[in-house]
Amino acid sequence: xxYKLDILAEKGYVVLGDxxxxxxxxxxxxxxxxxxxxxxxxxxxxxLASATGAMECxxxxxxxxxxxxxxWTSNAAIAPGLIHYVEEIGGNYGRVRxxxxxxxxxxxxxxxxxxxxxxxxxPDGTGWVVRSWLELDDTPGQSVFILRxxxxxxxxxxxxxxxxxxxxxxxxxxxxxxxxxxxxRPRYALITSWESDALIDNWIREHAASRRQLLEAVS
Ligand SMILES: [Fe+2]
Numbered sequence: 001x002x003y004k005l006d007i008l009a010e011k012g013y014v015v016l017g018d019x020x021x022x023x024x025x026x027x028x029x030x031x032x033x034x035x036x037x038x039x040x041x042x043x044x045x046x047x048l049a050s051a052t053g054a055m056e057c058x059x060x061x062x063x064x065x066x067x068x069x070x071x072w073t074s075n076a077a078i079a080p081g082l083i084h085y086v087e088e089i090g091g092n093y094g095r096v097r098x099x100x101x102x103x104x105x106x107x108x109x110x111x112x113x114x115x116x117x118x119x120x121x122x123p124d125g126t127g128w129v130v131r132s133w134l135e136l137d138d139t140p141g142q143s144v145f146i147l148r149x150x151x152x153x154x155x156x157x158x159x160x161x162x163x164x165x166x167x168x169x170x171x172x173x174x175x176x177x178x179x180x181x182x183x184x185r186p187r188y189a190l191i192t193s194w195e196s197d198a199l200i201d202n203w204i205r206e207h208a209a210s211r212r213q214l215l216e217a218v219s
Contacts, residue, residue, distance in 0.1 A: 002119065002128040004171075005196045007204055012175045013147055013158070015217050016207040018165035019134055021088065024081035029098050029136050029188045032075050040178050041112045042102035047073050048082060048190075049096035059117065060094060066122040067094035067129045067193045085134060086192055091200045094129060094193035098136065103183025110180070113151050116172040118193060127196035133168045138187035140164065148176040159219050162187075166217065169194075169204055 007014055032046035037057040039045070049070030050056055051063035060067045070093045076083050079098075086093055118129040133145075140163045147170065149156035160168060162179070170177060181187040194200050209217065 001124055002122065002126060003196055004128045005130070005201050005204070007201060008130065008169070008171050011158070012149070013160075013168060013170040014204050015160060015209040015214055016167035016169065016204065017209045017213055018163075019085070019167055022081060022084060024085065024136070026137060028079040028081050029190075031078050032098055033078075034098075034100055040099075040101070040114060041104055041109060041181075044100045046075055046098040046100070047095075048075050048079060048098065049073065049086075049093060057097065059120065061120045064121070066120070066126075067118050068092050068122070068195050070094045070096055070193070082190055085190065089132075089194075089200075089203050091197060091203065092127070092195040094195070096190070096192045099187075099189050099191055101179060101181050101187045101189075103181055103186070105182070106180050109146065109178050112178045113146070113148060113176045114178065115174070115176055118173045127200075128171070129173075129193050129195055130169055130171045130200075132192045132194060133166075133170070134190040135162050135164050135166045136188040136190060137164055137185075138162060138181060138189075139183065139185055142183070143179055143181040143187050145170075146178050146180055149174075151176040161217050161219070162189075167207065
């Protein structure tokens with residue numbers, strides 16, 4: 001058994017308000033070194049923290065580790081604002097990466113619905129690993145996070161409309177998920193694996209979206 005966050009128990013996700021900290025210039029994610037790594041569509045990933053600090057996207061289990069205690073890669077020096085964002089939250093992060101998602105149509109996106117393997121090698125009695133998203137750049141109003149409890153049952157679906165700055169925390173080992181991004185430009189987002197603990201619980205509660213933000217985002 002792992003420690004899990006009560007705030008994720010009912011739905012498996014929480015929408016946070018927009019990031020209102022130090023602005024992160026787009027030159028940061030545009031300058032990163034991306035690797036060809038397919039997950040959830042036509043994607044490339046820029047690793048900011050990996051299991052060993054090497055520039056690679058593989059699961060931490062390949063290094064004998066749970067998805068925690070990430071080590072900054074050489075990309076980190078290019079993106080001080082993104083690193084600051086993660087370090088300011090202050091929790092135990094594992095994988096930290098920027099995703100670059102190419103546009104697709106809706107049926108193609110739905111075929112990419114998947115669950116993540118976040119907790120392999122995660123010792124019992126420690127915190128369940130969940131993931132946060134910070135949307136960096138897309139075509140505002142165009143991309144949507146599609147979440148399902150049951151992959152084949154659209155009645156279990158939630159859609160979260162995305163825009164730059166929105167933050168979302170998702171138990172992606174529980175929920176099937178994909179982002180449908182119609183484009184035309186690529187979509188960039190910062191994805192961070194977090195160990196569930198009191199600190200992350202507090203961060204989520206402090207930044208939970210207002211009712212108005214929720215009504216705008218969730219359908
Ligand atoms: Fe995923």
